[in-house]
Amino acid sequence: MRLSDWQAEVQRYLLNGDATPHPVLQASLLGSAALTAEQGLAIYHNAYRARLLETLRGDYPAVHGWLGDEEFDALALAYLNAHPSQHYSLRWLGAQLADFIEGYLVPAQAAPLSELARLEWAFTLAFDALDADALSMAQMAALAAEDWPTLQVRLLPSVQWLTCRHNSLALWRACKEQSEFPGSQPLPEAQTCLVWRDQLVTRYRSLAADEATALQGMAVQGWNFAELCAELSGLGEQAPVQAVTWLRQWLSDGLLQRQSAGR
Amino acid sequence: MSTGQDSLGFGLGLRSEYYQEILEQRPAVDWFEIVSENYLVDGGKALYFLDAIGERYPLVMHGVSLSIGGPHELDRDYLRRLKHLAARVQPAWISDHLCWSRGNAHQLHDLLPLPYTEESLQHVAARVRQVQDVIERPLVLENVSSYLRCADDQFSEWQFLSALSELSGCELLLDVNNVYVSARNHGFDAWEFISSLPQQRIRQLHLAGHSDYGSYLIDTHDQPVSDPVWQLYQRTLQHLGPVSTLLERDDHFPALDELLTELNKARSVAAAALNGAPLCA
Numbered sequence: 001m002r003l004s005d006w007q008a009e010v011q012r013y014l015l016n017g018d019a020t021p022h023p024v025l026q027a028s029l030l031g032s033a034a035l036t037a038e039q040g041l042a043i044y045h046n047a048y049r050a051r052l053l054e055t056l057r058g059d060y061p062a063v064h065g066w067l068g069d070e071e072f073d074a075l076a077l078a079y080l081n082a083h084p085s086q087h088y089s090l091r092w093l094g095a096q097l098a099d100f101i102e103g104y105l106v107p108a109q110a111a112p113l114s115e116l117a118r119l120e121w122a123f124t125l126a127f128d129a130l131d132a133d134a135l136s137m138a139q140m141a142a143l144a145a146e147d148w149p150t151l152q153v154r155l156l157p158s159v160q161w162l163t164c165r166h167n168s169l170a171l172w173r174a175c176k177e178q179s180e181f182p183g184s185q186p187l188p189e190a191q192t193c194l195v196w197r198d199q200l201v202t203r204y205r206s207l208a209a210d211e212a213t214a215l216q217g218m219a220v221q222g223w224n225f226a227e228l229c230a231e232l233s234g235l236g237e238q239a240p241v242q243a244v245t246w247l248r249q250w251l252s253d254g255l256l257q258r259q260s261a262g263r
Numbered sequence: 264m265s266t267g268q269d270s271l272g273f274g275l276g277l278r279s280e281y282y283q284e285i286l287e288q289r290p291a292v293d294w295f296e297i298v299s300e301n302y303l304v305d306g307g308k309a310l311y312f313l314d315a316i317g318e319r320y321p322l323v324m325h326g327v328s329l330s331i332g333g334p335h336e337l338d339r340d341y342l343r344r345l346k347h348l349a350a351r352v353q354p355a356w357i358s359d360h361l362c363w364s365r366g367n368a369h370q371l372h373d374l375l376p377l378p379y380t381e382e383s384l385q386h387v388a389a390r391v392r393q394v395q396d397v398i399e400r401p402l403v404l405e406n407v408s409s410y411l412r413c414a415d416d417q418f419s420e421w422q423f424l425s426a427l428s429e430l431s432g433c434e435l436l437l438d439v440n441n442v443y444v445s446a447r448n449h450g451f452d453a454w455e456f457i458s459s460l461p462q463q464r465i466r467q468l469h470l471a472g473h474s475d476y477g478s479y480l481i482d483t484h485d486q487p488v489s490d491p492v493w494q495l496y497q498r499t500l501q502h503l504g505p506v507s508t509l510l511e512r513d514d515h516f517p518a519l520d521e522l523l524t525e526l527n528k529a530r531s532v533a534a535a536a537l538n539g540a541p542l543c544a
Contacts, residue, residue: 001415003382004334004367010375011366028378030412032450035479040410040448043481044373051372085370088328088341089300131306157305200308 062175122160129158149226152259158197198254282312294321329359358403378413379423391431405436408482438469471511485514500536
């Protein structure tokens with residue numbers, strides 16, 4: 001048999017849930033007194049699934065904790081069937097799990113579970129995102145007064161922006177702290193949650209709607225500081241105070257970098 | 264070409280579980296081997312510790328997804344990233360496995376053995392040359408533990424490795440445990456394997472543990488090195504002279520001290536071997 005044909009047979013065997021080898025593959029192998037060809041094949045068949053399931057369990061501990069071993073593995077195997085690995089690194093194996101959940105489960109179940117999966121994936125993205133120097137309080141303090149109105153910032157590469165409609169953060173925290181699972185609940189109103197890496201530490205925080213709008217405006221839409229204050233004009237004289245308070249918070253969180261001139 | 268003077272001594276696999284301790288305690292490890300893929304990321308903790316540990320210890324890069332025997336085109340993006348990482352790490356050498364880990368359609372994430380045929384030999388040798396053109400140094404290839412043997416084989420595994428090295432100029436990473444595991448599983452003579460390889464091509468040795476399933480063995484890398492593998496290692500060094508030796512552990516990570524004790528055992532076994540002491544019991 002040609003090498004590529006044999007490799008295609010092995011690949012088909014590994015990807016197939018049924019561990020019974022095709023007779024052509026079986027006939028291409030020799031067993032020994034210690035290890036039959038069937039046993040040898042089964043070792044690879046088991047290892048393939050075990051390795052991928054272990055990776056997904058590692059990337060999605062809260063989804064795993066919520067579903068338990070059996071249901072999680074059923075979900076993961078269905079996912080792997082639909083999305084066999086395309087990337088050389090197992091780091092990216094679970095990249096589409098949240099999207100997959102949305103099509104796999106009925107909407108009422110899919111919405112909270114996919115949201116939790118998205119949150120967990122965001123942690124992995126923040127963990128190894130590009131390094132960048134966060135704008136510091138000291139740098140801001142050194143900023144000349146005339147430069148404040150035109151100050152522009154953007155989010156650090158590690159910042160992941162999520163909108164939560166369920167108590168996914170509480171579920172995630174319960175898993176992390178190994179405390180009692182609180183049960184999934186919809187939130188009274190949608191909440192912005194940020195996940196990012198501050199130096200080497202991955203952090204998260206939920207934001208009230210007005211703060212989220214302000215951060216979105218400034219760090220994503222490109223408002224400068226004067227525009228932020230103008231957006232807050234409803235607060236009257238308090239507008240610059242509020243703007244500075246938030247900016248101070250974002251800087252101490254380590255969320256921002258300075259946007260160079262121009263939009 | 265590897266000689267005693269080139270030996271880096273006795274190394275450990277660099278795993279995130281030990282990052283902090285390595286920096287704080289500066290353990291008596293001569294060098295570390297990294298799994299290249301763990302550092303093919305944009306930023307964060309892994310690269311931070313890689314840089315910090317790389318300032319203090321020699322490093323070697325060991326990959327798991329080159330898929331040198333695969334049916335697909337070589338992954339140019341992977342090779343580009345590997346070369347970029349090598350520029351950062353300045354490794355003493357770059358290794359991967361004689362195997363395939365990707366099919367024509369999907370990644371299989373395992374170190375799958377090849378049929379040892381003339382067709383495989385030509386296929387792999389041509390790809391080794393392509394990789395070496397990119398990384399601009401000899402590729403070092405490791406023998407894998409295997410659980411399959413092809414009816415069409417025209418070479419033994421050691422004949423294949425020797426011929427591949429001759430044809431492509433690649434060097435060899437001899438995993439003594441893998442030889443032992445495959446020898447038990449397929450019923451060949453482990454010493455015939457080792458003693459038949461071209462000595463001057465052996466750049467590095469691996470030591471690791473396996474799990475015994477009665478009649479066969481599985482290379483789990485989650486156990487201490489077994490006694491028969493220590494004996495084979497001693498005999499290997501008597502035959503080869505000093506060669507850089509790495510102790511691998513990929514799961515069930517013990518305290519670092521435990522690994523250091525095992526690494527010291529490797530030093531003792533090597534010293535005995537090089538002094539012509541009788542084989543360890």
